[in-house]
Amino acid sequence: MLEKNHLATKPxxxxxxxxxxxxxxxxxxxxxxxxxxxxxxxxxxxxDAAALKHTALNERYFGPDHEDKDRRDALSNDWxxxxxxxxxxxxxxxxxxxxxxxxxAQKGKVVVMxxxxxxxxxxxxxxxxKADQIRLLKGRIPFRREDGSKAASAPKGSAILIFRPTxxxxxxxxxxxxxxxxx
Numbered sequence: 001m002l003e004k005n006h007l008a009t010k011p012x013x014x015x016x017x018x019x020x021x022x023x024x025x026x027x028x029x030x031x032x033x034x035x036x037x038x039x040x041x042x043x044x045x046x047x048d049a050a051a052l053k054h055t056a057l058n059e060r061y062f063g064p065d066h067e068d069k070d071r072r073d074a075l076s077n078d079w080x081x082x083x084x085x086x087x088x089x090x091x092x093x094x095x096x097x098x099x100x101x102x103x104x105a106q107k108g109k110v111v112v113m114x115x116x117x118x119x120x121x122x123x124x125x126x127x128x129x130k131a132d133q134i135r136l137l138k139g140r141i142p143f144r145r146e147d148g149s150k151a152a153s154a155p156k157g158s159a160i161l162i163f164r165p166t167x168x169x170x171x172x173x174x175x176x177x178x179x180x181x182x183x
Contacts, residue, residue: 029151030055030144031087031114035179039085039160043112047081049074050088050097055146057085079104079111086113095123098161102130105163114141117159128161135160135177 036057039045048058053065060081062074070077075096084104088097094115101111117136118124128134137160140153160177 029087029090029154030146030148031057032142032144033057035114035141036085038179039112043083043085043110045081045083045085045112047079047084049079049081049084049086049111052146075100078107079109082109084109084111086111088113088115090116094118095121095127098123098127101161101163102127105132105165108165109163111161111163113161113163115159115161116154117157128159129172130163131161131172132164132166133162133175134172135162135175138176138178141179 040057045058046060048056048061051057051061051063053061053063053067056063062071062077062079064072066072084101086097086101088094098113098115101113105111115128137158140155141158142153143151145151
């Protein structure tokens with residue numbers, strides 16, 4: 001995954017959750033299954049491109065602990081799904097994942113990514129803006145810890161980026177999207 005030596009310094013008054021999500025201390029937050037299930041009903045995923053063996057939400061996945069060494073580095077390999085789900089690590093390499101999602105969509109895939117709605121970042125303007133649709137979530141996603149235990153909700157808003165093969169001059173549509181963890 002990401003190198004562990006790029007830790008953000010927590011500003012005064014910020015929570016431990018803020019520090020964790022702004023560092024590479026923990027980049028293995030699990031997607032809540034009801035959120036994945038809702039998106040899967042719509043997109044019919046056949047690949048989870050950023051998982052661990054025990055967190056994968058699809059039989060076919062890429063992850064650093066995959067037993068097949070060719071499926072350990074999702075950023076360096078072609079994604080072999082037609083409809084790809086990605087909850088990438090939220091560390092400093094997030095922009096690389098969003099760029100990869102766009103590249104894979106240009107190869108004919110639908111790529112659905114959950115990311116922080118960091119509209120002030122370079123990666124957002126360079127890559128997220130290329131999404132066919134950007135769903136800005138109302139409320140915060142209740143991510144789970146790697147072991148599946150309950151964690152505090154994300155300290156920032158999230159967006160779902162939907163990349164489809166499109167012409168470069170097309171602008172994204174924006175949607176206000178509500179996720180109810182009981183969907």
